[in-house]
Amino acid sequence: MKKKITIIGSGFSALAASCYLAKSGHQVTVFEKNAAIGGRxxxxxxxxxxxxxxxxxxWMPDVFERFFFDFDKKTTDYYELIKLSPAYRVYYAVDDFIAIADNLPDIIFAFEAIEKGSGKILNEFMAEAKSNYDIAIKKLVYRPGVSPLELVTKETALKMGQFFTNISKEIRKKFKNERLIQILEFPVLFLGAKPSDTPSFYSFMNYADFGLGTWHPKTGMFDVVRAMESLxxxxxxxxxxxxxxxxxxVENKVAKAIVVNGGTIASDLILSGADYHHTETLLDKEHRAYSEKYWESRVFAPSSLLFYVGFDKKIENISHHALFFDVDFYQHAKDIYDEPQWPKQPLFYANFxxxxxxxxxxxxxxxGFFLIPLAPGITDTEELREEYFNKIMDRFETxxxxxxxNNIIFKQSFCKNDFVSEYNSFKGNAYGMANTLLQTAFLRPKLKSKKVKNLYFTGQLTVPGPGVPPALISGKLVSELINKQFLEQ
Incomplete structure (x- = not known):
């Protein structure tokens, strides 16, 4: 039966859900607070x-392909992908960087050149990472986080020990060179937590990195937004x-309508792809499933200080993606998670x-796009932004x-305050809720409201978690739950 569905927000998860729900025959309207769609x-x-x-x-091009395949489409129907070679560089000092190749054999060769015997170990590590990827991305993440039993399969039973140790510990058992360790720990930062707080099962992110490679839509990630909008x-x-x-x-514990720019719009069902915490503040207090105490107790992924910079010349000695690990990797992590503060010596990422x-x-x-990870909820001022821009640019030049x-002709910053004002992001976080052991799968906020009928959620604060591929999956999962409810009525 055709239903009138309202979707709040237009990020990747909301766009995905809109496609699935429209395909099922529903009348779907997406409401976006900003002037353009795409969310973050x-x-x-x-x-x-x-x-x-x-x-x-x-990353994870197979997840994007799977999304479009659900509509008898291919990514190539909408955009062109370029495999980056090198995938990225990691800088440590002047004339000292590691280039990550676009294929595993060359990466193995590079590891072996840095630490004798590490090539063979990396090959074995990647075989395990691929096994985890096949279980996680092809199976587990497409489950809606309703029950802990979703994690209990024949395959996960064999991997259970990996959920109770962390990836940092496992990597350090295998590798001794600190630079190689940092490169292997880097991918799990996309999950929003320290490697020492991330279950070792998440080594599947290393397969996403070294095994599947790093790609770039021909004219940027917004190509994907355009593609999903077109679909x-x-x-x-x-x-x-x-x-x-x-x-x-809400009337009689049933979501009935939204108030938009002062006007009321009725709906059979409301799905929010906006920040979960913010969405619940749109409800009267008795209808909220999670308290302020709950949100304060969660481990959130970092916020970020971003700079969008235009240079009047071509920049030398760089790659498309570049990580600057010339300062203490672990001290910066402490400044985000353990003792939240502006880092004295920040790591940073640059993208050209x-x-x-x-x-x-x-x-x-x-x-050029520059990013410094920061603790969520941190003080954000224009003076601090400028101070940290100068810090990283001095190091970048060196x-x-x-x-x-002196070649900058355009610069715009974006930080915690902007994440709050533009995206209603809780504490100005950039990536959502971290995927720690106690915030995984069924332990994350639910796709379906526990207190209000016909109210659902999708996005990085619910299942599966942070990142663009998980956002696509989240949209699919919530649409399946919604259709299941309608079938059961």
């Missing part, structure tokens, strides 16, 4: 430069931007999309042996 994956265009404002890594429109979804949701109206995409910057110029600060 919006695009910034200024002075001839183009930036992806949020996600910039295209949604083909399926009959309607989009309403500049539409701020002020309240969710114009190396791959000539449309990202005017001819002869370069677009490590890449060039002067660039």
């Amino acid at each position: 994956a919006r695009q910034l265009k200024k002075d001839g430069f183009t930036f992806d404002m949020g996600p910039s890594w295209y 949604a429109i083909e399926l009959g979804v309607t989009f309403e931007t500049n539409s701020n949701i002020e309240k969710i109206i 999309p114009s190396l791959t995409d000539t449309t990202a910057a005017p001819e002869g110029m370069e677009s 490590l890449t042996k060039q002067s660039v600060k």
